[in-house]
Amino acid sequence: MKVTLTTNPKQKPDSSKLGFGKYFTDHMLVMDYENGAWKEPEIVPYAPFEMYPATNVLHYAQGIFEGAKAYKTKEGKITVFRIDDNFIRMNNSAKRMCMPTFDAKVVKAALFELLKLEKDWIPTEPGTALYIRPTMIANEEVLGVHASHKYKFFIILSPVGSYYAHGLQPTKILVEEELVRTAIGGTGEAKCMGNYAASLMGGENANKKGYDQALWLDAKEHKYVEEVGSMNIFFVIGDEVVTPQLVGSILPGITRNSCIQVLKKYGYKISERRISMDEIVDAYNKGELKECFGSGTAAVISPVGLITYQGKDMVVNGGKMGEITSFLYDKITGIQSERYPDEFGWVTEVK
Numbered sequence: 001m002k003v004t005l006t007t008n009p010k011q012k013p014d015s016s017k018l019g020f021g022k023y024f025t026d027h028m029l030v031m032d033y034e035n036g037a038w039k040e041p042e043i044v045p046y047a048p049f050e051m052y053p054a055t056n057v058l059h060y061a062q063g064i065f066e067g068a069k070a071y072k073t074k075e076g077k078i079t080v081f082r083i084d085d086n087f088i089r090m091n092n093s094a095k096r097m098c099m100p101t102f103d104a105k106v107v108k109a110a111l112f113e114l115l116k117l118e119k120d121w122i123p124t125e126p127g128t129a130l131y132i133r134p135t136m137i138a139n140e141e142v143l144g145v146h147a148s149h150k151y152k153f154f155i156i157l158s159p160v161g162s163y164y165a166h167g168l169q170p171t172k173i174l175v176e177e178e179l180v181r182t183a184i185g186g187t188g189e190a191k192c193m194g195n196y197a198a199s200l201m202g203g204e205n206a207n208k209k210g211y212d213q214a215l216w217l218d219a220k221e222h223k224y225v226e227e228v229g230s231m232n233i234f235f236v237i238g239d240e241v242v243t244p245q246l247v248g249s250i251l252p253g254i255t256r257n258s259c260i261q262v263l264k265k266y267g268y269k270i271s272e273r274r275i276s277m278d279e280i281v282d283a284y285n286k287g288e289l290k291e292c293f294g295s296g297t298a299a300v301i302s303p304v305g306l307i308t309y310q311g312k313d314m315v316v317n318g319g320k321m322g323e324i325t326s327f328l329y330d331k332i333t334g335i336q337s338e339r340y341p342d343e344f345g346w347v348t349e350v351k
């Protein structure tokens with residue numbers, strides 16, 4: 001693989017002030033698609049892309065991305081968490097968006113070279129990681145609306161701390177009763193750029209009212225829970241852990257799947273099913289809504305302490321992180337950091 005090193009390495013940020021997605025490492029991976037085939041991946045210095053104003057992704061959002069994390073263990077080993085699942089999902093997203101799929105083996109090997117090159121950028125403090133952002137964009141200079149003939153794939157890396165400024169403090173979510181993120185038949189299942197553009201207004205409305213995120217309901221009846229901003233959602237109702245089933249408009253989160261596998265293995269009752277706001281309000285009124293949390297690569301597990309729906313505040317678990325939420329957070333971050341054995345085969349050493 002061709003590697004062009006930077007002549008101008010950056011100063012690494014203080015790992016206590018990382019935040020999320022603010023700093024980028026010295027190099028990135030790029031791979032272009034032209035004339036029906038992917039070219040060889042290359043490592044180049046992190047730098048702006050040159051593109052024409054007519055480049056089609058800028059107009060029609062034919063673009064997809066992924067989010068994964070790399071870690072450095074105490075012994076200095078580099079590891080990645082469930083990275084194969086990210087590439088499988090990215091190829092699924094590519095199909096939905098009429099983009100070319102890629103050979104995950106080639107891309108994974110190239111990513112590993114990039115991670116080895118950037119290993120000094122991997123932060124080691126608890127709660128930190130090197131965030132991996134694979135992206136693919138339509139890259140043809142044409143305004144006609146059809147699938148592009150040229151694409152650019154790239155991977156950038158960002159040392160990150162906690163996703164939310166307030167760390168593991170429970171978040172406040174506002175149920176969005178009017179706007180929708182996506183509908184069945186739409187692109188909700190794909191990790192594509194447009195889904196995020198569509199969700200911004202709900203998120204901003206929630207932020208303006210003092211909430212961290214909006215909770216999306218289904219597009220047809222505005223009744224069933226789908227997910228929050230960039231996370232899947234779980235509720236503990238009585239002794240059942242429930243998460244919305246993947247009906248087509250919900251992003252199939254890898255962290256969501258990790259939670260389900262851990263809960264099953266440790267004997268919890270976990271269901272993937274449709275869950276209505278009526279059921280949640282009812283459970284709350286009966287004192288059975290025990291816990292609520294979001295799951296996603298960025299935040300891992302994020303406790304929810306307040307849900308507001310139809311003007312009514314539901315304080316979950318006294319606004320504190322619950323037992324099952326803590327168990328999952330500890331278990332999953334423990335496997336990621338090798339504090340616990342990798343009993344699910346989720347961790348790969350980069351060598």
Ligand SMILES: *Cc1c(COP(=O)(O)O)cnc(C)c1O
Pocket residue numbers: 067191227228229230231232251252253254255256295296297298
């Ligand atoms: C990425 C994403 C998630 C979380 O998926 P993970 O694989 O767990 O990171 C959830 N919802 C949406 C809309 C997403 O884009």
